[in-house]
Each structure stands twice: as C-alpha cells, then as structure tokens.
Amino acid sequence: MNEEIIIAGFGGQGVLLMGKIMAYAAMMQNLEVSWMPSYGPEMRGGTANVTVVISTERISSPIVNSYDTAILLNQQSLDKFENSVKPGGMILYDPNGISRHPERKDIKIFQVSAASEAAKMLTTKTFNMIVLGAYLKTGSPIRLEDVIKAISDSLPERHHHLIPANVEAVKKGMEIVQEINS
Amino acid sequence: MADIKLMKGNEAFAEAAIRAGCDAYFGYPITPQSEVLEYLTAQEPHKRTGMVVLQAESELAAINMVYGAAGTGKRVMTSSSGPGISLKQEGISYMAGSELPCLILNVMRGGPGLGTIQPSQSDYFQATRGGGHGDYYTPVLAPASVQEMSDFVKLGFELAFRYRNPVVILSDGIIGQMMEKVELFPQQPRLAEFDQSWVTTGKTPDRKRNIITSVDLDSARQEKHNQDLQKKYQRMRENEVRFESTNCDDADYILVAFGSASRICQKTVKIAREKGIKLGLLRPVTLFPFPAEEIKRLGRQVKGMLCVELNAGQMIEDVRLAVENNTVVALHNRMGGMVPTPEEVYHAILQKFSIE
Structure with missing residues (x-):
C-alpha cells in the first residue's frame, strides 16, 4: 500500500x-509516513497545501506530482489539482463556495459539506476535522481510533477540553x- | 521500547542535540530552520540537561560564542541557512585554524544573496571547500531523512571531537520542514568523558599553558601547522567516507544525488526499474570526504551517470573528477527553490542517454 495524498x-x-x-x-499502525508542507510567506486567507504519503514500505520521494487522493477545499485548489489525481484515484471536496465542480469521470468523487456543518457546531474551527472524518469513509487506510489518539496527542494540554468537540x-x-458519481 | 515520534527535520535535529548531551546552542533565526531555535527554547533544556540555549544578537555573535564555548572543551553548536552561514564563515575558518570542535547545521535555501526561502542545495561548494578563507576542510554530512537529522547530530559531535574540527550538517528546506517518523536515541550524559588536555579552562601547575589561536606570524611554524591540518584532512578522507547505494550492482546507469534530491531519485529508480531500465542510485552521505573511490569504481561499470542537484551543478565537478573520464556524466538540475519530480528525472535519464 502506498497512498499519496494532497490536501489543499x-x-x-x-x-x-x-x-x-x-x-x-x-x-499508530506502524505505517511509514511523510508530511511535506508548502512552506513559504503564507498567511490566513492565502493558499496552503501539504503532501502526505502513507506507505507500507520506506517512502522514497516526499514530493510527488500525481496523487491517489486529493482533498481540495477551495476553488483554486480544485482547479490546480483536479488533473493531478491518478486515474482510479479520488477527490474529496467541500461544495461550499465552489462554482466549477470536479468533472473527472475516471476517479471517485466525494463531497462533504464541512463548512456549513461546522457553522452549526460549537466552533467553526472544527471544519478540518469534519473533512478528516469524511476522508476516513473513502477507503482510507486510517482508523478512527488512531485519529482520536492523534488528536489527543497533538493538542497541547491546555486545549484538551476541545478534544470531544473535535472527535464529534x-x-x-x-x-x-x-460519493457523488457512483 | 523505541522512542518513535512524528517530527519535522528541524525539530528532530534540536531534540537530538539535547539528547546527544550538547552543552550549548547559540543561534539566530532564519527560514527554513527557525524551528531549531524555536523547539530548543520551548523545551527549556536548561531544565532537562543543563544545556544552554541562547538567541544571539546576530550570526556573527552566535559563531563567536560557539568559538568561545568550544575552547572550553564543550559540545557546542549553531544552525542557520545560507545567508547566515555566510556570515558565520569567518568564525568557522578561525575554528578550523584553531582546531576547535563544533557542529554547524545549514538548512539550505535558494541563493545567491537573500534569494528565496524555498529549498535548494546551492551551498555545496561553500560547505565542501571549507567555506571561509584559508586552506581547510570540514566534514560535511548530508542527511536525506528526518531520521538522519537526528542521527547525524550524534555522529557529527563524534567526528568533531575525533578530529577537533568544525563539522557541517548540510540539510535543506525539504528535510528541515518535512515530518517523518523518527526513532530518537536515548539521552546521553551532557558532561561526557573525552580528551580535555587542550582546553582553556585554567592552567594547572603540572602542565604548560594551553593556547587556542589561529594566528602564528612565524611562517615556518604556520607552514608546519598547515601541513598538520592537511594530514588531518587526509585521515578524514581515509576513514570517514560514507555513502549509500541503491540498485547499483547490476546498473547500466547511475543517478548521483545527495540529501533531498536523493529521495526524489529513489523514486526515479523504482519507476525506471519497472520499465526495465537498470538504474541505480549512489547517494554520498559525506560530501567531504567525498566517496570518490566508489564513484570511480561505478564509472568503469556503467554507461552513464546523471547528477541530480538543486543547484547549477556543483557536486557534478567532484563526480567528474572521480570518474576520470571513464563514463559520461550529465546533469539534471533545478534552482531557486524549484524541485524536480521523480518523473522529470526519469525523462532526463531517457533524454540524456538517448534511451529508447
């Protein structure tokens, strides 16, 4: 298993x-992982993306230009990365604010209305965790229990009261x- | 149980410094290595091991603090990126001349000048040719993973004290910024036992005064000092060459790449092998001393070599010297923070060597 993912x-x-x-x-499952951000003079409202590779084998290049999975969270990212998904791959996107939807027929396409759902929750900052939950249902190698553990381990102690909201x-x-094109 | 964490290369380097028993870090922030100072500060290592962490007022101050602390026989280090490393060259040259051990991390970004904050390998010449003025070399280790960002701290300090010489870890923005799994080594004692006969911590009645200096205006003595330094660099060439070979045994073509470029090339090797092309990868781990013998040996075996570098083509000069015209050596490079993809390198191989 070698899953190359872009989140943008x-x-x-x-x-x-x-x-x-x-x-x-x-x-947590003893898989090999790499996480490569697009670092730079970036800011709130600018663009951000990260490449995550999950593999059963030692990871060669942390930088790739075609992906098994693309999690695309604005129009620019959708326009930029739709054609970088490998045939048979998958796009997960939030339709909020999207005017041109993905058109590929050779890949799976999943929608998650994370922004509108986050607006109903305690804090809209849980947006990314809603998207992450959606990803878990798309045939991902990642397990819910490991995600919960990862959230607890990643949050500093002073933010631990936010764990239940994030898990929710x-x-x-x-x-x-x-899945919208099945 | 193994201590495995998910960390950025820069963070792994900083954690390894604490665990290697480093006595002091003096630095000044610069992208893409600011996490080193940030992590060290947040960890408060003065509480963990007694290690001193200080943000100096400038790179010049930092390297001279390193010089001073190294003179007392302590394990000391600094880190920066190209522009800051250039500022530190005066101090590094003085330390080489005075034979002082220290560890210097360069997380390379694109240059020249302020250039860009994106990854690059454009300081290869600077690192492997000494960097500052005068005839000197420093061992140069080129990590290609977050794991090596940790492991090379320990190795770097060993080499620095074995040869009483500055050691450079030549990383770049990719290795510094990416997160990977890293197995951290256990905490080592800070005040380790090693030869302290040369340190300037106060004269005792049973010996002559120790002097740490790089100046000697007597030319005959200065020449002797230079000859002794050159003998030391020769010992490094004989004993410290390190490299990693992937699929080289039966290879028709070889990629030569270090650091982050070698990671990209690992994938190119997979792509080429799937298409039936016998491609291998030679990754120099030490850039000084350079694995010239191994490259010379491979040069007699293969039809061509392709150097893949994130610079204008710097290591290729060492590769060409090593192969002694026994094979064709070509270059595929990107600059200014651009990074080639594995497919791009694969197509470069096909094109440069006219493979159908």
Whole structure:
C-alpha cells in the first residue's frame, strides 16, 4: 500500500494540522509516513497545501506530482489539482463556495459539506476535522481510533477540553460524506 | 521500547542535540530552520540537561560564542541557512585554524544573496571547500531523512571531537520542514568523558599553558601547522567516507544525488526499474570526504551517470573528477527553490542517454 495524498485549501482552514493528524494516525499502525508542507510567506486567507504519503514500505520521494487522493477545499485548489489525481484515484471536496465542480469521470468523487456543518457546531474551527472524518469513509487506510489518539496527542494540554468537540466533528464528517458519481 | 515520534527535520535535529548531551546552542533565526531555535527554547533544556540555549544578537555573535564555548572543551553548536552561514564563515575558518570542535547545521535555501526561502542545495561548494578563507576542510554530512537529522547530530559531535574540527550538517528546506517518523536515541550524559588536555579552562601547575589561536606570524611554524591540518584532512578522507547505494550492482546507469534530491531519485529508480531500465542510485552521505573511490569504481561499470542537484551543478565537478573520464556524466538540475519530480528525472535519464 502506498497512498499519496494532497490536501489543499486556504491558509487558516487547518490543512497542515489535518495532514499531521493523518500522518500521526497512520504511524499508530506502524505505517511509514511523510508530511511535506508548502512552506513559504503564507498567511490566513492565502493558499496552503501539504503532501502526505502513507506507505507500507520506506517512502522514497516526499514530493510527488500525481496523487491517489486529493482533498481540495477551495476553488483554486480544485482547479490546480483536479488533473493531478491518478486515474482510479479520488477527490474529496467541500461544495461550499465552489462554482466549477470536479468533472473527472475516471476517479471517485466525494463531497462533504464541512463548512456549513461546522457553522452549526460549537466552533467553526472544527471544519478540518469534519473533512478528516469524511476522508476516513473513502477507503482510507486510517482508523478512527488512531485519529482520536492523534488528536489527543497533538493538542497541547491546555486545549484538551476541545478534544470531544473535535472527535464529534470527525464522526460528523464520517456521517455526512457522500460519493457523488457512483 | 523505541522512542518513535512524528517530527519535522528541524525539530528532530534540536531534540537530538539535547539528547546527544550538547552543552550549548547559540543561534539566530532564519527560514527554513527557525524551528531549531524555536523547539530548543520551548523545551527549556536548561531544565532537562543543563544545556544552554541562547538567541544571539546576530550570526556573527552566535559563531563567536560557539568559538568561545568550544575552547572550553564543550559540545557546542549553531544552525542557520545560507545567508547566515555566510556570515558565520569567518568564525568557522578561525575554528578550523584553531582546531576547535563544533557542529554547524545549514538548512539550505535558494541563493545567491537573500534569494528565496524555498529549498535548494546551492551551498555545496561553500560547505565542501571549507567555506571561509584559508586552506581547510570540514566534514560535511548530508542527511536525506528526518531520521538522519537526528542521527547525524550524534555522529557529527563524534567526528568533531575525533578530529577537533568544525563539522557541517548540510540539510535543506525539504528535510528541515518535512515530518517523518523518527526513532530518537536515548539521552546521553551532557558532561561526557573525552580528551580535555587542550582546553582553556585554567592552567594547572603540572602542565604548560594551553593556547587556542589561529594566528602564528612565524611562517615556518604556520607552514608546519598547515601541513598538520592537511594530514588531518587526509585521515578524514581515509576513514570517514560514507555513502549509500541503491540498485547499483547490476546498473547500466547511475543517478548521483545527495540529501533531498536523493529521495526524489529513489523514486526515479523504482519507476525506471519497472520499465526495465537498470538504474541505480549512489547517494554520498559525506560530501567531504567525498566517496570518490566508489564513484570511480561505478564509472568503469556503467554507461552513464546523471547528477541530480538543486543547484547549477556543483557536486557534478567532484563526480567528474572521480570518474576520470571513464563514463559520461550529465546533469539534471533545478534552482531557486524549484524541485524536480521523480518523473522529470526519469525523462532526463531517457533524454540524456538517448534511451529508447
């Protein structure tokens, strides 16, 4: 198994943290992982993306240009990365704010209305965890229990009261994700 | 139980420094290595091991603090990226001349000048040719994973004290910024036992005064000092060459790449092998001393070598010297923070060697 994933969206959406929790959760299963951010002079509202590779073997390149999975959280990212998904791969996206939807026929396409769901929750910052939950339902190698462990281990002690809200968000994402071209 | 963490390369380096029993870190922040100072500060190692961590007022101050602390026989280190490493060259040259051990991390970014904060390998010449003025070398270790960002701290300090010489860890923005699994080594004692006969911690009645200096205006003595230094660098060439070979045994073509570029090339090797092309990868782990003998040996065996570098083509000069015209040596490179993809390197192989 070798899964190459890109997560892309706006700065501030929690793209990098989502990738980190995915990598951490995969590590719980003794899988090999790499997490490579697009670092730079970036800011809230700018673009952010991270490449996560999860594999049963030693990972060669942490930088790839085609992906098994693309989690795309704004229009720019969708436009930029739709054609970088390998045939047979998968796009997971949030339709909120999207005017041009993915058009590929040779890949699976999943939707999760994470932004609108996050608006109903205690804090909209759980957006990324809703998306992460959705990803777990798309045939991902990552397990819910490892994600919960990863969330607890990644949050500093002073934020531990937020763990239940985040776990709830993950579960919500698992519930509301839809495959739209099956 | 193994102590396995998910960390950035820069964080792994900083944690390894504490665990290697480093006595002091003096640095100044610069992207893409600021996590080193950030992590060390957050860890408060003065509480964990007694290690001193200080953000100096400038890179010049930091390297001279390293010089001073190294003179007392302590394990000391600094880190920066290209622009800051250039500022530190005066101090590094003085330390080489004074034969002082220390560890210097360069997380390379694109240059020249302030350049860019994106990854690059453009400081190869600077690192492998000494860097500052005068005839000197420093051992240069090139990590290709977060694991090696940790492991090379321990190895770096060993080499620094074995040869009483600055040691450079030449990393880049990819290895520094990426997160991977890392198995951390256990905490080592900070005040380790090693030869302290040369240190300047106060003269005792049973010996002559120790002097640490790089200046000697007597040319005959200065020449002798230079000859002794060159003998030391020769011992490094004889004993410290390290490299990693992947699929080289039956290879028709060889990629030569270090650090992050070698990771990209590992994938190129897989792609090529799947298509039936016998491609191998030689990764120099030490850039000084350079694995010239191994490259020379492979040069007699293969039809061609391709150097893959994130610079204008610097290591290729050492590869060409090593192969002594026994094979064709070509270059595929990117600059200014751009990084090639594994497929791009694969197509470069096909094109440069006219493989159908």
